[in-house]
Amino acid sequence: MLTRAAHSVTGSEAVGPYTLLRVERGRLDPGIPGQFFMLEAPGRLLARPMSLCLATDVELAFLIDPIGPGTRALCSLEPGDRLAVLGPLGNGFRLDVERPVLVGGGIGIAPLPYLSECLGNPPAVLGFRSSWHAEAAALLPGADVVIDPVLVTDCYLDGFDVLACGPEPMLQAVRRRSPDAQLAWEAPMACGYGACWGCAVEIDGELKRLCVEGPVLHAAA
């Protein structure tokens, strides 16, 4: 059931170049790590898809990179402002893994803190383009951090179940190295529930919408 309801912003804090936006949880189900929510961006026509970064009993938090008008509007929200939230949506990570390692790049680390909590804080490798961006690693205490030009794919050991989220070149590299990895992809989407086809990608000759068949897909898919 698709339920969209208004929720209050409870906090907004800078994390390096990113913003951690905290929203009252209300009746929202935090869902499975890797699932996402459509957040109403003030003054914009379309909501923006954001994976859940942190969940407590009273708050859901989203890590947002202000790269365009919608994400900038979300980052400018202040405590007490209200926004419509729709979700959780899509398919998250499978959590039945024996030896997980989390691999994240840039803003792609967004779903990993919640994922880490659900998996009992497994090892993690995070890559960033600068030390400023790497300040976001504080959301995942204990993670190994590398900074460009060092790549995350050079830093994790074989024999682990890889769960990854990051920019497409990183995911392609992880996919080549770890054909059994679970990868969380990203694409512009207007609706988040299968209506607009904006996020469709062709996999093995079949069109798949990342919002309903992803965003987490098996690497070999």
Next chain:
Amino acid sequence: MRLLNASGCLDALTAPEVAQSLDAFVTKTVTPEPRGGNDPVRIAEVEGGMLNAIGLANPGIARFCSETLPRLAGLEVWVSVGGFSTADYAELCAHLEGEEIAAIELNLSCPNVDEVPENVGEVVAAARAATKKPLYAKLSPAVPDVAETARAAEAAGADGLSLVNTIRGLALDERTLEPVLARGAGGLSGPALRPIALAAVHACRGATALPIVGMGGVMTGRDALELLAAGANDVALGTVLFRDPAAPGRIRAELEAELSAHGFVNADNAVGAAHASDLQTLHQKSRLGAEKSLHTGLNVAG
């Protein structure tokens, strides 16, 4: 008045409850062969609307009929069809002739494919010859005179008009100044399309007697009322569904309030309200005309 979705703006299989909240479900356009659609990026938000260049991604008519259609049982289904030649449309309609569907919408106006159908009248006539199902012609407002196109569709046997499809627009990346969409331009929808849709519906209501499904940037009940007033009999929702899957219920409630605020007993009562003064003017003109010929007559007699 019926409330529908605009083609390509809803998937009844992934959001059945949204489809059930409408009076009829219009499918994404089906073509003779499967199509993967355009490369990503395929959507972009712009001021007052959004662009899409999906490119008619669909499984093709054979798989649509064997796999998709049976799963839509229980819904009143309108099938949107699109082709690249007159023969394509005839083939698509013939394929659907035995199916339990409420109507066929001929997509004669997708802005996101290179090959556009040459002549609306010819396509509608070919489709008409291939099916007895109700045929709605979906027209582009990006023509010099949409009323002329509407008359051609009516003359060729269309049962109704869907007005309007998106019109071509372009968005540039704020940093690189390259087109945001991989295809370059895309179809503009949302509030920016609304006055264009209103003008097209208004013009076509004045030109034909065909029922009209009005669509283009409807976000509120007030917007739906305006389309009715311009001459639409039914209203379809597009981009607003992307923003809010609960939009049909909200817009119905808002429309009810608007109708009673304007003193209309029901939605059908509001259809064409924007033409009331035209009718009055027409009446006055014909009276003046009659008086003029009377004078002429007297002159001749004198």
